[in-house]
Amino acid sequence: MANLTITVDDATLKRARIRAIERGESVNQYLAQQLREYADADAANSRLRRAAVDFVALSRDLSGSSEGHGWTRDELYTEENADR
Secondary structure (H helix, E strand, O other), rough: OOOOOOOHHHHHHHEEEHHHHHHHOHHHHHHHHHHHHHHHHHHHHEEEHHHHHHHHHHHHOOOOOOOOOOOOOHOOOOOHHHHO
């Protein structure tokens, strides 16, 4: 595991340490998690974009039709349709 040194003013570090204690974590744990998220952001965004494209393609492939039939609120909430 690598070490990282950052420079921050004393007042900020003090407030960060207090907040970390309140949250039951360390400043180091928090910064390490934030750095992981920062490093992984491009991969996560790529997965989200790919999922969105896949969803749109799937919705086009599976485009169903109600054949003009609409439902009333009563029809949607009848006991008969409760299990669907």
